[in-house]
Amino acid sequence: xxxxxxxxxxxxxxxxxxxxxxxxxxxxxxxxxxxxxxxxxxxxxxxxxxxxxxxxxxxxxxxxxxxxxxxxxxxxxxxxxxxxxxxxxxxxxxxxxxxxxxxxxxxxxxxxxxxxxxxxxxxxxxxxxxxxxxxxxxxxxxxxxxxxxxxxxxxxxxxxxxxxxxxxxxxxxxxxxxxxxxxxxxxxxxxxxxxxxxxxxxxxxxxxxxxxxxxxxxxxxxxxxxxxxxxxxxxxxxxxxxxxxxxxxxxxxxxxxxxxxxxxxxxxxxxxxxxxxxxxxxxxxxxxxxxxxxxxxxxxxxxxxxxxxxxxxxxxxxxxxxxxxxxxxxxxxxxxxxxxxxxxxxxxxxxxxxxxxxxxxxxxxxxxxxxxxxxxxxxxxxxxxxxxxxxxxxx
Amino acid sequence: xxxxxxxxxxxxxxxxxxxxxxxxxxxxxxxxxxxxxxxxxxxxxxxxxxxxxxxxxxxxxxxxxxxxxxxxxxxxxxxxxxxxxxxxxxxxxxxxxxxxxxxxxxxxxxxxxxxxxxxxxxxxxxxxxxxxxxxxxxxxxxxxxxxxxxxxxxxxxxxxxxxxxxxxxxxxxxxxxxxxxxxxxxxxxxxxxxxxxxxxxxxxxxxxxxxxxxxxxxxxxxxxxxxxxxxxxxxxxxxxxxxxxxxxxxxxxxxxxxxxxxxxxxxxxxxxxxxxxxxxxxxxxxxxxxxxxxxxxxxxxxxxxxxxxxxxxxxxxxxxxxxxxxxxxxxxxxxxxxxxxxxxxxxxxxxxxxxxxxxxxxxxxxxxxxxxxxxxxxxxxxxxxxxxxxxxxxx
Numbered sequence: 052x053x054x055x056x057x058x059x060x061x062x063x064x065x066x067x068x069x070x071x072x073x074x075x076x077x078x079x080x081x082x083x084x085x086x087x088x089x090x091x092x093x094x095x096x097x098x099x100x101x102x103x104x105x106x107x108x109x110x111x112x113x114x115x116x117x118x119x120x121x122x123x124x125x126x127x128x129x130x131x132x133x134x135x136x137x138x139x140x141x142x143x144x145x146x147x148x149x150x151x152x153x154x155x156x157x158x159x160x161x162x163x164x165x166x167x168x169x170x171x172x173x174x175x176x177x178x179x180x181x182x183x184x185x186x187x188x189x190x191x192x193x194x195x196x197x198x199x200x201x202x203x204x205x206x207x208x209x210x211x212x213x214x215x216x217x218x219x220x221x222x223x224x225x226x227x228x229x230x231x232x233x234x235x236x237x238x239x240x241x242x243x244x245x246x247x248x249x250x251x252x253x254x255x256x257x258x259x260x261x262x263x264x265x266x267x268x269x270x271x272x273x274x275x276x277x278x279x280x281x282x283x284x285x286x287x288x289x290x291x292x293x294x295x296x297x298x299x300x301x302x303x304x305x306x307x308x309x310x311x312x313x314x315x316x317x318x319x320x321x322x323x324x325x326x327x328x329x330x331x332x333x334x335x336x337x338x339x340x341x342x343x344x345x346x347x348x349x350x351x352x353x354x355x356x357x358x359x360x361x362x363x364x365x366x367x368x369x370x371x372x373x374x375x376x377x378x379x380x381x382x383x384x385x386x387x388x389x390x391x392x393x394x395x396x397x398x399x400x401x402x403x404x405x406x407x408x409x410x411x412x413x414x415x416x417x418x419x420x421x422x423x424x425x426x427x428x429x430x431x432x433x434x435x436x437x438x439x440x441x442x443x444x445x446x
Numbered sequence: 447x448x449x450x451x452x453x454x455x456x457x458x459x460x461x462x463x464x465x466x467x468x469x470x471x472x473x474x475x476x477x478x479x480x481x482x483x484x485x486x487x488x489x490x491x492x493x494x495x496x497x498x499x500x501x502x503x504x505x506x507x508x509x510x511x512x513x514x515x516x517x518x519x520x521x522x523x524x525x526x527x528x529x530x531x532x533x534x535x536x537x538x539x540x541x542x543x544x545x546x547x548x549x550x551x552x553x554x555x556x557x558x559x560x561x562x563x564x565x566x567x568x569x570x571x572x573x574x575x576x577x578x579x580x581x582x583x584x585x586x587x588x589x590x591x592x593x594x595x596x597x598x599x600x601x602x603x604x605x606x607x608x609x610x611x612x613x614x615x616x617x618x619x620x621x622x623x624x625x626x627x628x629x630x631x632x633x634x635x636x637x638x639x640x641x642x643x644x645x646x647x648x649x650x651x652x653x654x655x656x657x658x659x660x661x662x663x664x665x666x667x668x669x670x671x672x673x674x675x676x677x678x679x680x681x682x683x684x685x686x687x688x689x690x691x692x693x694x695x696x697x698x699x700x701x702x703x704x705x706x707x708x709x710x711x712x713x714x715x716x717x718x719x720x721x722x723x724x725x726x727x728x729x730x731x732x733x734x735x736x737x738x739x740x741x742x743x744x745x746x747x748x749x750x751x752x753x754x755x756x757x758x759x760x761x762x763x764x765x766x767x768x769x770x771x772x773x774x775x776x777x778x779x780x781x782x783x784x785x786x787x788x789x790x791x792x793x794x795x796x797x798x799x800x801x802x803x804x805x806x807x808x809x810x811x812x813x814x815x816x817x818x819x820x821x822x823x824x825x826x827x828x829x830x831x832x833x834x835x836x837x838x839x840x841x
Contacts, residue, residue, distance in 0.1 A: 052614045052648050054705035055564030058714045061721075068720065093516035103509035106729065110501030113493040113692070116825075121488035121690040155550055155693075155727070162722035166586060169450030186721045191561060219447045253447050295516040296728040297508070298550075310449035319453045325463065326456075326581045327557035332550070332727040333691040334501060430511075 057190055066182050066414035067091050073398075074408055081406075087437045089365070090408035092229065092383060092426045094293040096357065098338075099350035102292065105341035109334045120333050125324045127153020127301070131336050134343040135301055139261075139286070143273035150305050150317065152324060153339075155298040155331045157259050157287040162187045164221075164255055164283065164302070167316070167323055173220040175199050177211065179230055179386075179415030179422070181257070184223040196223070200418040202231045202377060204388055210239065213246035219311075220250070225257040227264055230415050230424040231386040232378015234268060240275045247281040253308065253316075254278075259287040259300075262355045264381045279305035283316075290383065292342040292351040299331055299339045358383045361434040362427030368441040369425070385425040386412070389446040397423045405440045452585055461577045461809035462486050468793075469803055476801075482832045484760070485803040487624065487778060487821045489688040491752065493733075494745035497687065500736035504729045515728050520719045522548020522696070526731050529738040530696055534656075534681070538668035545700050545712065547719060548734075550693040550726045552654050552682040557582045559616075559650055559678065559697070562711070562718055568615040570594050572606065574625055574781075574810030574817070576652070579618040591618070595813040597626045597772060599783055605634065608641035614706075615645070620652040622659055625810050625819040626781040627773015629663060635670045642676040648703065648711075649673075654682040654695075657750045659776045674700035678711075685778065687737040687746040694726055694734045753778045756829045757822030763836040764820070778822040781807070784841040792818045800835040 070090055078086060098106075112118030126132070132148040140146040154160045165174075165187050174196040176184045188194045197220070199211050213222060224243070227234040235243070247254050254272065261270040272278040284303040288294035304317040330336075341347045359380075366379045369387055379385040391397035394411035401407045401423065412422025427434070465485055473481060493501075507513030521527070527543040535541040549555045556578050560569075569591040571579045583589045592615070594606050608617060619638070622629040630638070642649050649667070656665040667673040679698040683689035699712040725731075736742045757774045764771050764782055774780040786792035789806035796802045796818065807817025822829070 052563070052567070052616075052646055052705055052711075054707055054709050055562065055567075055714065057564060058717060061717060091517070095514070095516065097510055097514040098505075098508040100509055103505045106505030106508070107502040110493075110498045110505060113501070114495055114498035115492055119490070119492040119688070121490065121688070122486070123691050156724050158724045159722065167450065168447070169452060172447070172450075183721060190718065190721050221447075251447055293514070293516070295724075296518050298724060298727045310447055312449055314449050316447075319450065322453060322456060323585065326578060326585050327554065329551050329553045329690075329693060332693045332730050334729050335727050 057193055061186060061189055066410070070408065070410060074402065077402055084406050086406050086408060087429070087433055087440070088408040089425045089429070089437060090410050092290070092428055094290065094295050095428050095430055096293060096354045098293055099347065099354065101344070101346045101350060102338050102341050106334060106338050109337045123330045123333055123336070125328055125330050126321065127151070127330060128333070128336050131340050134340050138343045138348065140271060140273065143271050145279040145305060146273050146303055147306070150303050152302045152304065152320065153331050153336060154300045154302060156289065157257060157285045157300040158183050160285050160300060160302045162191060163323060163327070165191045167320055168221055170194070173197070173217050174223070175216050175220050176223045177201050177225060177228070178417070179412060179419035180223065180225055181229050182414060185416070198416055198418065201228070202233065202386070203418040204421040208233065211243065213243055213252060214250060216250060216252065218250050220252045221255060222247070222252050223255045223257070225259070226269070227260040227382040228378070229260060229382065230384050230410070230412065230419070232380070232382035232384045234264060234381050237269055237275065240269055240272060244275055244277045244281055248277065251311070252281065254282040255285065256282050257285045259285070260290055260382050261286065262291040262352060263359060263383055268381060273303070273305070280307045283308065288339055288342060291355060292347070293354065294335065294339070297335045297338065299335045358427050361429060361431065364434055364438050365425055365427055365441065368438040369446070372441060372444060372446045374446045379427070383427040385427070386422055387425060388421050389423070392421055394420055394423055401444070405444050407437055407440060452588055456581060456584055461805070465803065465805060469797065472797055479801045481801045481803060482828055482835070483803040484820045484824070484832060485805050487685070487823055489685065489690050490823050490825055491688055491749045493688055494742065494749065496739070496741045496745065497733050497736050501729060501733050504732045518725045518728055518731070520723055520725050521716065522546070522725060523728070523731050526735050529735050533738045533743065535666060535668065538666050540674040540700060541668050541698055542701070545698050547697045547699065547715065548726050548731060549695045549697060551684065551695040552652060552680045553578050555680050555695060555697045557586060558718060558722070560586045562715055563616050565589070568592070568612050569618070570611050570615050571618045572596050572620060572623070573812070574807060574814035575618065575620055576624050577809060580811070593811055593813065596623070597628065597781070598813040599816040603628065606638065608638055608647060609645060611645060611647065613645050615647045616650060617642070617647050618650045618652070620654070621664070622655040622777040623773070624655060624777065625779050625805070625807065625814070627775070627777035627779045629659060629776050632664055632670065635664060635667060639670055639672045639676055643672065646706070647676065649677040650680065651677050652680045654680070655685055655777050656681065657686040657747060658754060658778060663776060668698070668700070675702045678703065683734055683737060686750060687742070688749065689730065689734070692730045692733065694730045753822050756824060756826065759829055759833050760820055760822055760836065763833040764841070767836060767839060767841040769841045774822070780820040780822070781817055782820060783816050784818070787816055789815055789818055796839070800839050802832055802835060
């Protein structure tokens with residue numbers, strides 16, 4: 052059996068796997084080191100009580116004759132689709148619950164969207180960005196995405212020019228952005244939508260960090276008129292409600308988005324998921340429903356606020372030591388440059404001198420060279436200790 | 447944006463979706479009908495108590511600082527991989543926990559395996575079979591699989607000849623088979639493995655119904671020497687433990703399976719899942735661990751026995767009415783022919799005359815024409831009522 056040639060085009064290790072390998076080697080040679088991770092962006096606060104209670108209730112429900120449920124709809128249970136529509140899309144009446152597809156997470160839906168549009172479609176990716184956009188494009192569609200730098204060490208913040216792309220490009224965007232922590236303004240998004248209409252692009256707008264945005268920021272692309280003709284939106288419960296281990300996300304595909312032959316994109320996505328997916332776990336869907344209820348929303352937003360406060364503490368220490376710091380106000384990530392020219396050199400310095408794990412910016416794309424990403428997820432006492440260590444470093 | 451041409455090759459509706467549409471139309475025109483579903487193979491017994499208890503425990507664990515878990519390994523938690531190895535692969539020492547990949551269900555893994563092997567690979571599918579093998583091949587890889595009929599109305603049971611296939615074919619097999627309810631014997635599997643070695647095929651062996659086999663039957667292909675060089679196995683908790691709504695399965699890729707260039711297939715699958723998937727829900731993984739424990743295994747096998755008894759009750763009624771019945775002894779499905787030449791005609795007769803939903807055999811492939819599949823899942827009182835109705839029919 053011949054090997055799939057698409058696999059040869061990828062590095063053997065996913066970014067976070069390489070980080071893990073280096074950290075393990077360090078721990079082996081420094082067995083007494085107390086390493087703190089500010090690396091992979093993983094939630095650390097326990098599930099809020101009302102969500103945990105709903106998980107227990109659902110466990111009980113499933114052991115009763117009346118409450119047992121087998122296969123659910125691939126698109127997700129209607130109650131949850133309605134709750135997402137009513138809670139997160141209040142300002143965007145064009146989004147209906149029929150446009151919302153529940154999934155087991157944004158990472159999985161990114162891959163599904165690559166499969167939806169087929170191998171000949173051009174792809175562009177805001178850069179730096181979450182590695183899964185590019186890797187899944189290489190792996191599933193042979194397409195090396197066109198990079199759209201939005202922030203580089205030498206040039207600072209750069210506006211994206213979608214008119215320079217070939218016609219009919221699939222454009223991956225993320226706001227608030229992982230890793231830079233920056234987000235698009237209303238007028239920037241208006242320009243993106245105009246360009247998409249003109250050039251027949253489809254925008255994939257990832258709002259996994261929407262709850263970290265400040266009041267008044269754009270948290271759904273559908274707040275901007277015309278977006279429902281050109282934009283698909285991906286959301287996630289991972290960073291908003293601590294669901295990274297129990298898996299829940301969604302994708303919005305408005306009815307108005309059509310192929311050039313007039314066929315519905317939403318219908319094809321339905322065909323794709325009914326063929327390749329069997330829905331997110333019923334237990335997690337019920338937990339998600341509770342996360343969107345009054346108490347669930349209040350308590351999970353308190354956790355978001357807690358992670359933002361963590362990020363502020365780290366930001367203050369970094370600024371005090373002279374690092375050049377972007378982001379961190381509307382995202383749980385700081386994107387910084389230091390005296391090191393190379394990301395991996397800065398990574399090694401943080402690891403060896405501060406016993407701190409960061410993520411090298413180069414892992415998020417070529418324009419990330421020279422940066423490291425610092426995550427604000429962590430228990431408060433750990434973040435305070437990390438901040439003390441940063442104050443001992445020479446950045 | 448152009449439409450992905452692969453979608454045009456598929457019918458708009460998945461088999462079970464078409465069945466649902468016809469049933470809904472019937473109910474609308476017969477509002478007083480009491481329709482019983484013997485159609486889609488969906489579990490109906492509540493989760494066993496010990497599994498439900500573990501779901502509640504995990505809900506509690508996740509609301510504590512010590513017990514909270516974020517992202518888990520994409521391959522699944524080690525305890526569950528070990529438990530699968532130690533419980534379900536006792537007779538097959540060649541399978542290690544490193545070969546086992548936990549997933550959110552067999553349907554999802556079928557698609558991932560298509561993506562793994564790339565678009566140029568030939569595909570063959572045992573027929574009749576679960577529609578997802580063929581549909582996902584058409585949708586993801588442009589490949590219309592070569593049908594391998596194993597049971598047809600005119601010719602009865604047919605041995606599969608894998609030597610007649612082109613070299614290096616990916617062959618999807620299912621035993622005990624859905625929908626026919628038949629399973630491969632040891633000598634049949636020996637021949638399949640020999641042919642695979644000779645022709646450099648890779649077999650995808652689906653054992654979703656393994657727990658329905660009688661004592662002494664082959665329930666893993668790795669029981670046969672040499673299988674670990676040519677076979678990938680897919681398993682599921684859906685029909686064994688009632689997990690169809692909470693989503694858990696696994697795939698075994700033995701270390702010895704290599705591409706012609708000597709590279710490891712297992713490594714590429716790891717790369718695929720780390721790029722496109724973030725693991726099954728932690729709650730469901732913990733539930734799966736309990737399902738494999740002493741009490742969990744005992745109680746879930748009692749449920750399997752209950753569904754088999756249901757199937758026997760329906761079988762007796764069908765045989766009494768003169769239907770020609772296959773399967774049902776080692777699977778929860780009966781695969782029958784009646785006086786109707788066409789599957790959809792038989793389907794309509796069952797629906798209109800018996801108010802019984804079946805699944806038309808033609809939906810499982812061309813060689814399924816003339817058959818209908820009858821599922822033994824259901825509450826006992828419902829199955830007894832269905833059996834009484836069958837006795838009133840003219841088959």
